[in-house]
Amino acid sequence: MKLKIGIVLTSVPAYSETFFSNKINGLIENGMEVILFTGSPLGNNRNLPYEVKEIQVYNKGWLVNLLHVIKACLKAIFINPIRSLKMLRYELADGVSILDSFKNVLVCQSILSYRLDWLHFGFGTLAVGKENVAKTLKAKMAVSFRGYDLYITPLKIDGYYNKLFGKQVKYHVLSQEMCIDLEKKGVERNHIKVITPAIDTSFFMPSTKGDKNDKIQLLTVARLHWKKGLEYTLEALFHLKKMGVDFQYDIIGTGEEYERLMFAVHQFNLSDCVNFIGKQSQEQIKHIMEKTDVYIQYSIQEGFCNAVLEAQAMSLLCVVSNAEGLQENVLNNETGWVVPKRNPQMLALKIKEVIDLSETEKSEVRKAARLRVENNFTLQQQQKKFIEFYNSDH
Amino acid sequence: MKNPLKIAVYSGEIPSTTFIERLILGLSNKEEYQILLFGLKHKSSVNYNKNVCVYAYTSNKLSKGLHLLKYTILLELFKRSEKKRLNAILASTEQDSLNNRVKYYPVLWHKPDIFHIQWAKSLKDWSWVQDFGIKLVLSLRGAHINYSPIADHQLSQVYRENFPKVDGFHAVSKAMKKEASQYGAPLNKCRVIYSGMESSVLKEEEKKRNSVLQIISVGRSHWIKGYSYALDACKILRDQEVAFKYYIVGGLNNLELMYQIDDLGLKSHVELLDNMPFEKVQKLIHQSDLLILPSLEEGIANVVLEAMLLETMVLSTHCGGMDEILKEGENGFLVPIRDVRALADAIIKIIKLSPSDYKQIIGRAKKSVCAQHNVNHMISGMSKLYEDTINDNFSDSSNV
Numbered sequence: 001m002k003l004k005i006g007i008v009l010t011s012v013p014a015y016s017e018t019f020f021s022n023k024i025n026g027l028i029e030n031g032m033e034v035i036l037f038t039g040s041p042l043g044n045n046r047n048l049p050y051e052v053k054e055i056q057v058y059n060k061g062w063l064v065n066l067l068h069v070i071k072a073c074l075k076a077i078f079i080n081p082i083r084s085l086k087m088l089r090y091e092l093a094d095g096v097s098i099l100d101s102f103k104n105v106l107v108c109q110s111i112l113s114y115r116l117d118w119l120h121f122g123f124g125t126l127a128v129g130k131e132n133v134a135k136t137l138k139a140k141m142a143v144s145f146r147g148y149d150l151y152i153t154p155l156k157i158d159g160y161y162n163k164l165f166g167k168q169v170k171y172h173v174l175s176q177e178m179c180i181d182l183e184k185k186g187v188e189r190n191h192i193k194v195i196t197p198a199i200d201t202s203f204f205m206p207s208t209k210g211d212k213n214d215k216i217q218l219l220t221v222a223r224l225h226w227k228k229g230l231e232y233t234l235e236a237l238f239h240l241k242k243m244g245v246d247f248q249y250d251i252i253g254t255g256e257e258y259e260r261l262m263f264a265v266h267q268f269n270l271s272d273c274v275n276f277i278g279k280q281s282q283e284q285i286k287h288i289m290e291k292t293d294v295y296i297q298y299s300i301q302e303g304f305c306n307a308v309l310e311a312q313a314m315s316l317l318c319v320v321s322n323a324e325g326l327q328e329n330v331l332n333n334e335t336g337w338v339v340p341k342r343n344p345q346m347l348a349l350k351i352k353e354v355i356d357l358s359e360t361e362k363s364e365v366r367k368a369a370r371l372r373v374e375n376n377f378t379l380q381q382q383q384k385k386f387i388e389f390y391n392s393d394h
Numbered sequence: 395m396k397n398p399l400k401i402a403v404y405s406g407e408i409p410s411t412t413f414i415e416r417l418i419l420g421l422s423n424k425e426e427y428q429i430l431l432f433g434l435k436h437k438s439s440v441n442y443n444k445n446v447c448v449y450a451y452t453s454n455k456l457s458k459g460l461h462l463l464k465y466t467i468l469l470e471l472f473k474r475s476e477k478k479r480l481n482a483i484l485a486s487t488e489q490d491s492l493n494n495r496v497k498y499y500p501v502l503w504h505k506p507d508i509f510h511i512q513w514a515k516s517l518k519d520w521s522w523v524q525d526f527g528i529k530l531v532l533s534l535r536g537a538h539i540n541y542s543p544i545a546d547h548q549l550s551q552v553y554r555e556n557f558p559k560v561d562g563f564h565a566v567s568k569a570m571k572k573e574a575s576q577y578g579a580p581l582n583k584c585r586v587i588y589s590g591m592e593s594s595v596l597k598e599e600e601k602k603r604n605s606v607l608q609i610i611s612v613g614r615s616h617w618i619k620g621y622s623y624a625l626d627a628c629k630i631l632r633d634q635e636v637a638f639k640y641y642i643v644g645g646l647n648n649l650e651l652m653y654q655i656d657d658l659g660l661k662s663h664v665e666l667l668d669n670m671p672f673e674k675v676q677k678l679i680h681q682s683d684l685l686i687l688p689s690l691e692e693g694i695a696n697v698v699l700e701a702m703l704l705e706t707m708v709l710s711t712h713c714g715g716m717d718e719i720l721k722e723g724e725n726g727f728l729v730p731i732r733d734v735r736a737l738a739d740a741i742i743k744i745i746k747l748s749p750s751d752y753k754q755i756i757g758r759a760k761k762s763v764c765a766q767h768n769v770n771h772m773i774s775g776m777s778k779l780y781e782d783t784i785n786d787n788f789s790d791s792s793n794v
Contacts, residue, residue, distance in 0.1 A: 155652040262545035
């Protein structure tokens with residue numbers, strides 16, 4: 001019988017989010033049925049090989065919200081009465097207040113209408129308030145942690161995941177480091193499965209063009225968010241410039257910290273050698289990577305980081321921080337270099353050291369990086385691991 | 395009796411920030427002025443002097459609608475041609491919206507002699523007042539000058555186009571004046587007038603040093619305040635086994651800071667606190683041994699002036715106009731911006747100060763603020779600026 005998997009995500013994976021689309025496609029190709037539950041409905045009518053259902057988000061003004069509440073109430077009474085009642089009982093038994101219990105039941109109506117074998121929450125935060133849905137459906141529950149949801153969001157509220165951690169859940173994390181940190185929070189080791197992200201290694205292939213750059217080309221691909229450590233990176237480049245290195249640094253990505261970073265560029269007097277080139281397509285990123293000498297990912301917090309995998313697949317010399325999964329993504333002195341985070345002077349010295357390596361030494365690292373990605377981080381391997389994930393209990 | 399000079403002090407909000415309210419109060423103590431306040435009125439009310447006239451609306455649509463209706467009728471009946479002229483200007487600058495009319499019509503009707511804008515970003519919106527004989531004065535303060543135009547090229551372009559047309563400038567520091575001149579603000583029309591501070595209400599309480607160094611920072615939860623650098627410095631202190639407790643007032647729920655505290659293992663050393671009433675902040679500053687201002691840019695931070703008045707030692711980054719009040723080692727301490735090591739070293743240096751040196755420095759700090767940031771000086775400086783703006787008396791480059 002076909003295994004039916006419900007996946008909860010914030011939105012339908014964008015075209016560039018290969019890891020999500022690849023995972024889902026892999027499941028379908030292997031005879032599983034996938035239903036995607038998401039907070040934001042499908043924007044344009046893309047032909048997707050799976051069903052997409054909207055989970056109602058109550059943030060659209062009181063009148064619209066009221067209509068949705070009425071609709072959800074009718075659904076709870078006439079379509080899912082037994083399941084709704086059952087979930088309500090579970091919520092109350094967990095000590096959730098009556099009002100919040102009702103809210104949680106109403107929010108989950110679109111999921112409660114389905115019969116599922118697995119209910120998989122794509123981010124830990126998405127499972128909060130929905131901890132009893134899988135049990136109600138007699139489905140198995142899975143939760144993925146990707147970084148921010150494990151390390152940052154819970155800082156806001158004490159015991160944010162207490163209810164979740166008390167449930168029978170199979171967890172997916174991106175790195176061994178995350179696995180250890182999740183264990184520290186009381187989750188049993190045999191309930192956690194590490195599946196690293198993966199990339200299309202046939203697309204991210206090193207260039208055969210041997211053009212030499214006039215100046216050292218440095219690159220980071222990152223959302224302009226504080227967790228990406230770009231302010232520290234710019235400080236490191238300030239030191240690098242003082243060492244007399246002639247370089248050009250490009251940052252691909254957009255985000256809320258643009259003003260902060262532009263101001264840092266101004267204060268570090270880097271305006272002539274730093275470019276914010278905004279969001280770029282996969283093809284463009286590949287094209288820019290082809291011209292890059294050193295790739296930098298000096299994040300403060302990082303689950304694993306696909307961009308670093310792509311950079312290694314492109315045989316770039318990668319210098320990264322030791323934030324969580326990054327030190328597993330890049331093997332220090334083998335496939336790149338790992339520098340302790342929040343230490344810009346050390347980062348500057350490391351970049352200088354890498355630039356000064358002999359061509360033979362550089363070539364060894366480039367090859368090792370490409371080889372390791374080819375051997376360990378392909379889309380096919382990721383697909384296989386996810387199929388195993390759903391086919392085995394623990 | 396001579397008609398009072400009508401001055402509109404415009405920040406867009408009523409009541410405004412502490413220092414703008416202080417300016418309004420100081421100006422309204424002078425009988426020769428009538429102060430006009432336009433804009434959005436918040437719930438908290440202020441008892442202004444009699445010569446302060448408030449022409450405000452609240453945030454609900456009905457209040458705005460009635461406000462617009464009243465001034466549309468008045469202008470239509472008594473100043474029809476001027477209303478028509480304003481509408482034509484608005485149409486030509488693509489600013490003709492109901493929201494703008496709500497803001498602009500009362501100003502056109504009451505026609506102040508001087509329209510004093512407190513925040514530079516709104517300058518372009520108000521350039522039309524000059525077409526009706528109203529003089530335009532702009533205050534140069536905060537983010538609007540310091541860093542916003544650096545990331546926003548469009549804004550810097552707007553400044554370059556409009557600054558040369560402004561009739562008079564008030565800069566909160568010499569550094570701010572210099573910064574504004576880069577956008578074409580004529581130096582001779584720009585007066586540095588330092589913010590006036592009221593002497594502390596806690597002055598009678600004697601200053602005591604704590605057994606464990608108590609450090610405080612106060613400010614909005616924003617990257618410009620440089621708190622991430624302060625936390626990195628805290629890690630150095632902790633690694634060197636320095637005993638301290640650091641409070642960041644206004645930093646509560648800032649995820650970046652929360653994560654950094656957690657990441658660096660500083661939970662027992664650092665506490666993020668919510669915003670609190672001014673009196674409570676004053677008390678906390680007074681109880682602290684050291685106030686640090688790790689900012690990346692500032693005008694002259696009011697919180698530093700407060701701390702100096704409250705006899706709390708100040709360590710600030712050398713940014714903006716901070717060196718116009720702080721003299722290294724004399725009345726406080728200065729370190730370079732974005733320099734974690736220097737910040738940590740300076741804190742250690744301050745810990746090692748002898749009680750007599752500590753006392754002398756905080757004593758001198760208080761004196762410097764009283765001398766430089768006097769409310770009377772601020773008001774007389776502002777009066778002179780208004781007078782010179784009205785008479786276009788800026789031939790020399792004299793300064794206050």
